[in-house]
Amino acid sequence: MGxxxxxxxxxxxxxxxxxxxxxxxxxAADGSQTLLVDLDPQCNATVALGADRELRPSSYDCLIGEVSVAEAARPAGPDNLWLVPANRDLAGAAVELPRLEGSETRLRERLGPVRERFAFTMLDCPPSLGPVSVNALVAADRLIVPVQAEYLALEGLVQFLDTLSMIRRDYNPSLNVSGLLITMHDERTRLARDVERELREHFPEMVFETVIPRSVRVAEAPSHGLPITEHAPSSSGSVAYRNLAAELIARG
Ligand SMILES: Nc1ncnc2c1ncn2[C@@H]1O[C@H](COP(=O)(O)OP(=O)(O)OP(=O)(O)O)[C@@H](O)[C@H]1O
Ligand SMILES: [Mg+2]
Structure with missing residues (x-):
């Protein structure tokens, strides 16, 4: 089961x-069937894989309509990699969702056979704890929380983990935190080293060993419509994300 x-x-x-x-x-490059679901009306994940923002069915049709996530999946280019694109319609979902009955569990109910078809399904959330993110947290088995290595990183994180406890209690008791991921880390700066130390002290066990370095290659890959593993396979960012995939699989 995926x-x-x-x-x-x-x-x-x-x-x-x-x-x-x-x-x-x-x-996906390791040979497992994987699915990326873009749940952000900014459509950044969709565009990063070179897909159009007007595609249908989209994640909006899964949240608001009757299409299942498994049905909405389309090949994304690289072998074994599938995408449920976001579409601009999704901007309306935050307003429409609360009007629907059982609005928090819609995505969970519309996953369809994704766990049978895909070893990994990844839900990319928007930057808010609004109705769309709540749907993702209710539908997910596990959670990855990227944290930028910068001043005040910890404050927002504590608030986020509080909300998470509520979602766990009310809707999804089996949701596990896979880990906190330190991103855009610049080991030359003292601040980044301090933030990393602080995070590891506050959340022992929870922070992934793997740290994602700040890298121009990582930042420019989306403009080529490619993941870092295809855009710059031997770059530090590509190595870090491969290490993270191995760590994630090892954590189970
Ligand atoms: N390791 C990295 N090195 C350099 N730039 C990075 C790295 N990771 C992300 N970025 C850049 O930082 C910006 C924000 O990254 P990203 O879009 O992944 O964040 P996000 O949390 O999804 O943002 P949003 O909350 O708007 O959805 C992007 O321009 C991205 O290219
Ligand atoms: Mg984003």
Whole structure:
């Protein structure tokens, strides 16, 4: 049985999409069937894989309509990598969802046979804890929380973990945190080293060993519509995301 992961943090620009795209691509390159579900109306994950923002069916049709996530999956280019694209319609979902009955569990009910078809399903969340992210956290088995190695990283994180406890209690008791992932780490700066130390002290066991370095190659890969493993396979960012995939699989 495959696992469904959510990549979430209500803070914007911390590397959620970069992680969702590149981690999924690394697992796909290793030979497992993987699915990336873009749940952000910014459509960044969709565009990062070179797909159009107007495709249908999209994640909106899964959340609001009757299409299952498994049905909405389409090949994304690289072998074994599939995508449920986001579409601009998704911007309306945050308003439409609360009007629907059982709005928190819609995505979970519409996953379809994704765990049978895909070893890994990765849900890329928007930067908020609104109705769409709640749907992702209710549908997921495991959670990856990217954290940027910067000042105040910890404050937002504590708030996020509080909300997570509520979602666990009310909707999804089996949701596990796979780990906190330090992203955009620049080991030359003292601040990044301090933030890393602080995170590891506060959340022992929870922080992935693997740290994602700040890298121009990682930042430019989406403009080529490619994951880092295809854009710059031997770059430090590509090596880091491959290590993260191995660590994730080892953690089970
Ligand atoms: N390791 C990295 N090195 C350099 N730049 C990076 C790295 N990871 C992410 N970035 C860049 O930082 C910006 C934010 O990353 P990303 O879009 O992955 O964050 P996000 O959390 O998904 O943002 P949002 O909250 O808006 O969805 C992007 O421009 C991305 O290219
Ligand atoms: Mg994003």
């Amino acid at each position: 696992a469904v992961y959510a990549v979430a943090n209500q803070k914007g620009g911390v590397g959620k999409t970069t992680t969702a795209v590149n981690l999924t691509a690394c697992v």
